[in-house]
Amino acid sequence: MTEALLLAIDQGTTSTRSILHGADLAPRAVAQLALPQHYPSPGWVEHEPEDIWAATLATMREALARGGAQARQLAGIGITNQRETTLLWDRASGRAIARAIVWQDRRTAADCAALVDRGAAPLVTARTGLLCDPYFSATKLAWLLDNVSGARAAAERGDLAFGTVDSFLLWRLTGGRVHATDATNAARTMLFGIRAGDWDDDLLRLFRIPRAVLPEVRDCAAEFGTTAPGLLDAAVPIRGMAGDQHAAMLGQACFEPGMVKSTYGTGCFLLLNTGDVAVESNNRLLTTLAWQLNGRRTYALEGAIFIAGAAVQWLRDGLRIIADAAESGTLAAQADPAQRVHFVPAFVGLGAPHWDADARGAILGLTRGTGPAEIARAALESVAFQTRDLVEAMRADWGAEGQPVLRVDGGMTASDWTMQFLADLLGAPVDRPAVQETTALGAAYLAGLQAGLLPPPGPAVAHWRLERRFTPRMARAEADALHAGWQGAVQRVLTK
Numbered sequence: 001m002t003e004a005l006l007l008a009i010d011q012g013t014t015s016t017r018s019i020l021h022g023a024d025l026a027p028r029a030v031a032q033l034a035l036p037q038h039y040p041s042p043g044w045v046e047h048e049p050e051d052i053w054a055a056t057l058a059t060m061r062e063a064l065a066r067g068g069a070q071a072r073q074l075a076g077i078g079i080t081n082q083r084e085t086t087l088l089w090d091r092a093s094g095r096a097i098a099r100a101i102v103w104q105d106r107r108t109a110a111d112c113a114a115l116v117d118r119g120a121a122p123l124v125t126a127r128t129g130l131l132c133d134p135y136f137s138a139t140k141l142a143w144l145l146d147n148v149s150g151a152r153a154a155a156e157r158g159d160l161a162f163g164t165v166d167s168f169l170l171w172r173l174t175g176g177r178v179h180a181t182d183a184t185n186a187a188r189t190m191l192f193g194i195r196a197g198d199w200d201d202d203l204l205r206l207f208r209i210p211r212a213v214l215p216e217v218r219d220c221a222a223e224f225g226t227t228a229p230g231l232l233d234a235a236v237p238i239r240g241m242a243g244d245q246h247a248a249m250l251g252q253a254c255f256e257p258g259m260v261k262s263t264y265g266t267g268c269f270l271l272l273n274t275g276d277v278a279v280e281s282n283n284r285l286l287t288t289l290a291w292q293l294n295g296r297r298t299y300a301l302e303g304a305i306f307i308a309g310a311a312v313q314w315l316r317d318g319l320r321i322i323a324d325a326a327e328s329g330t331l332a333a334q335a336d337p338a339q340r341v342h343f344v345p346a347f348v349g350l351g352a353p354h355w356d357a358d359a360r361g362a363i364l365g366l367t368r369g370t371g372p373a374e375i376a377r378a379a380l381e382s383v384a385f386q387t388r389d390l391v392e393a394m395r396a397d398w399g400a401e402g403q404p405v406l407r408v409d410g411g412m413t414a415s416d417w418t419m420q421f422l423a424d425l426l427g428a429p430v431d432r433p434a435v436q437e438t439t440a441l442g443a444a445y446l447a448g449l450q451a452g453l454l455p456p457p458g459p460a461v462a463h464w465r466l467e468r469r470f471t472p473r474m475a476r477a478e479a480d481a482l483h484a485g486w487q488g489a490v491q492r493v494l495t496k
């Protein structure tokens, strides 16, 4: 008998990947396509839904072909995705009525400010664990209903379906038969009660969202349906689903309360497992789900930073001081140690712990001697400085003594320079795993769990292996002084 395989779809902000895994969760074959970005207006970020779908299907087929595998060998598909990105489509045709509004999009900043002025913020936070910010789906969905001609009436008639990218892909993969999401993605909409585990009627009223547009919410490991005829050479069950940061928690095996992972892709998302307890943050972190299995919710505290690897992309595509991302580390290593340049990458405002949607970026401390090397160093350092802000907020909320080991993943963790600086600044070890595609790994794990091939989260799951530990080398006083300089720079860009 041939070995059962698992296929993970990781639909990220800048690319779509499909990764074929063995039942032991070892990656077997990868296919990846870049996703075009659209910036129709300052602060707006959109994706073309047909690009997302076409790349998903193409990479699924390519990963199978590269792995020399057939669809009938698949025990399941796991979907993981960029979160919060909002789509609204016509149930009859399956076509989106507008481009997807991406999580980074700030067009609803004024709507969120108005809700805060009306005193709605405490209700939103109490029910969803989130802060009233344009980052989340609710105001994006309301914007589509109000700004696409005829959308609100069609939604109220039940003709339109809302979903984050996971739901949209599921709809397409099942040939329009299943409109569902998982609890982790639902938890990022600002419409879902994370303690009740259901859509919240008070929030639906507040954001003026008709219930008829919403998907059904399921566990992260569940029977989500099977692929429609003609997509692959056999019908394959879709058995796992989780937002990318939640899947990365599973891929990083952060199964125990107190364990922390930080993913460095376009943005950076640091999540702490808080077990059965939905910890309320006093430091402007988010309370969210780690995952939901068998109806049981495991919670997390999350710090979300909007720009991490995107700062490196800007060095390449905006400033053009590097030819590829990897060059950033080489350049940073050549920077003059005597110069202290700070780069606050608030291109789309600042996320945790500041939540200032109107802040914009700045480079401070320039002198005549400043050149590309100092700016590259400041860009890489900014990611570590922001991580330290999150870790300090988390420590204050969680109350644990000492500094937990940070498990890191994502494209930017390829930068040894950045990972060493991160360990130096935190004064704590930074662990990089052998498999850095932890998001896809988590999605494959969920599909394998549902298929009965893998055990539930716990010591019996053995997919995590250390590749390299970065140990702090910098004196604490120096790290603290650098961080204080960063905090001063941030103060200069805050608008409130």
Ligand SMILES: Nc1ncnc2c1ncn2[C@@H]1O[C@H](COP(=O)(O)OP(=O)(O)O)[C@@H](O)[C@H]1O
Pocket (backbone or CB within 6 Å): 012, 013, 014, 015, 264, 265, 266, 267, 308, 309, 310, 311, 312, 313, 325, 326, 327, 328, 329, 410, 411, 412, 413, 414, 415
């Ligand atoms: N060697 C490197 N040094 C610094 N940044 C890097 C390096 N390699 C990749 N990156 C950054 O990592 C990001 C891509 O990571 P990825 O996890 O694929 O992101 P996403 O899932 O958000 O699309 C890009 O923003 C890129 O600039």
Ligand SMILES: O=P(O)(O)OC[C@H](O)CO
Pocket (backbone or CB within 6 Å): 011, 012, 013, 014, 081, 082, 083, 084, 103, 243, 244, 245, 265, 266, 267
């Ligand atoms: O596409 P990524 O990996 O940058 O992740 C995006 C996040 O899910 C947004 O919340």
